[in-house]
Amino acid sequence: MLNFARGRSQPRSTRSMPLSGMEYPDPKRKSNFVGKILMAATLTALCIIMLKQSPNFNTPSRFSEHEEGVTHVLVTGGAGYIGSHAALRLLKESYRVTIVDNLSRGNIGAVKVLQKLFPVPGQLQFVYLDLGDAKAVNKIFSENAFDAVMHFAAVAYVGESTLDPLKYYHNITSNTLVILESMAAHDIRTLIYSSTCATYGEPEKMPITEETPQASCKLGFMLNHFAIFLFGAKVPINPYGKAKKMAEDIILDYSKNSDMAVMILSSRLQGNLRRYFNVIGSDPEGRLGEAPRPELREHGRISGACFDAAHGVIPGLKILELMDDLKDLGEEFSHFTCLTMVPFSSEKVKGTDYKTHDGTCIRDYIDVTDLVDAHVKALKKAKPGEVGIYNVGTGRGRSVKEFVEACKKATGVEIKVDYLPRRPGDYAEVFSDPTKIRRELNWTAQFTDLQESLQIAWRWQKAHRDGYAAAS
Secondary structure (H helix, E strand, O other): OOOOHHHHHHOOOOOEEEEOOEEOOOOHHHHHHHHHHHHHHHHHHHHHHHHOOOOOOOOHHHHHHOOOOEEEEEEEOOOOOOHHHHHEEEHHHOOOEEEOOOOOOOOOHHOOOHHHOOOOOEEEEEEEOOOOOOOHHHHHHHHHHEEEEOOOOOOOOOOHHHHHHHHHHHHHHHHHHHHHHHHOOOOEEEEEEEEEEEHHHHOOOOEEOOOOOOOOOOHHHHHHHHHHHHHOOOOOOHHHHHHHHHHHHHHHHHHHHHEEEEEEEEOOOOOOOOOOOOEEEOOOOOOOOOOOOHHHHHHHHHHHHHHHHOOOOOOOOOOOOOOOHHHHHOOOHOOOOEEEEEOOOOEEEEEOOOOOOOOOOOOEEEEHHHHHHHHHHHHHHHHOOOOEEOOOOOEEEEEEEHHHHHHHHHHHOOEEEEEEOOOOOOEEEOOOOOHHHHHOOOOOOOOOOOOHHHHHHHHHHOOOOOOHHHOO
C-alpha cells in the first residue's frame, strides 16, 4: 500500500505546480510583485512632481547658452596668482567666468574665495582639468558657450625649464595648440594670450618695444653669437622662452587664415622671475594674494622671497643672477637677471658698478592689478580678424637697491644685504615702453608706487601665513 501519511506530513510547496502541461503561479507572489511595481511608480511620480516644481527643472545651465549682453570667458590657469586676479576683475565687471585649472601651480583656496564672493548661479564655475587632455578640453568646449578665452595657464620658471624641458614644451606649446583646436572646432573667435619676453632672448636696445625683434625658434639650434651675427638679436635661450615663442607662432599662423580676434600681452620679463617684467602686489581689498607651493618658492618672485625673509621662513636672501644649481649649465644663462632669488643665509645683490644712479641694475615692476586691467581692456578692444601685440609695463625702471629698501619699509623688517660683483652680460637696465598700449587700449599703469604695492601684498601675506589654508 501507498504511504499516504508520509505525504501529508510534508509541508506544502509554495512553488507553482505543473498540471496538464500548464503552470499556475502562486497568487501571493504575484500580489507582492504588483505591489512593488505600484510603489515604484508612485515614488517616480512624486519625484517628477517635485522636480517640476523646481525652478531649474528642464532649464539648461546658464554656462551652456549664449546670453545677450553677457560675455562668457574661459580663464585657463584661473586658480593661479595672476589668473585668479583676472577672474576677480572679470566677475566684478559682470562677465561670466569659467575657470579651468589642474591645480599643479594654482590654488583651490583662491577659487573658493571667488566662489564666496560671487555665489549667484551662472556667474562662476570651476572645472578641474588638465589642458593636456584634448578629449576633456573638447568636452568642456562642447558643454559651454564660451565667447572668449583668456589663456594664462603655463608653467613659468626659466630655471625649472632647463631641468625639465619636455614638461615645458608639453605644458605651454602643446596645450596652447589643444586650446586653439577646440576654439576652432567650436567657433570661439577671441583669444587673449599671456606671453613673455623670454621669447626675445637678449634685446639689443632698451626700452623694449613691440617692435623688438623676435628671432625664429629654429635658431635655437645654432650658437647664440652666430644668431646675433646673422640677425642682430639673440634667440630664446631656454625651453620656457622657446615654448612660448612656438605657441605665439602657432597662434599667429592660425590667425592669418581666420577671423579670430587675437591679443598677445607681454611684459617682457627678463630672467628667472615670472612673466610681465616682475609682477608684484595683490588685490587692494585683501581678498586674493600670492601663495606658491612650498616646493616652488625657490623659483618664485623676489617679492615673495622678501616676504619669506621678513616672516623668518628663511634666515635671509640671496639675490643672484643665476640659481647656484644652474651655474654648471654654462655662461649662456648668466646674462638673464640680477634678481633671481636663492634662499640662502643673506640677501646678496650682484653688481654695484652698473652705469645707473646707484650702481645696481634697474628692472621694471608691475602691480598685478594693473596687469589684469590690461588684459580686460585688451578683451574689450579685441576685433575679429585683427591681432594686437602689446607691452605691459610701467615704462619706469627701479634699481635693485630701491626695491630692497622698499621691501624693508613695506615689511618693517631690516633685511641684511650683501652687494657682490656682477657677472658679465647682465643688463644695466630692463624696462618696457608702454606707448603703444597707452595709445591703442587707453591703458596706463596706476599702481606705480613700489612701496605701496609691496605693503598691500605684505598685508595679505601677514594674514595668510599658510597661504589660503590660513583662511579656510
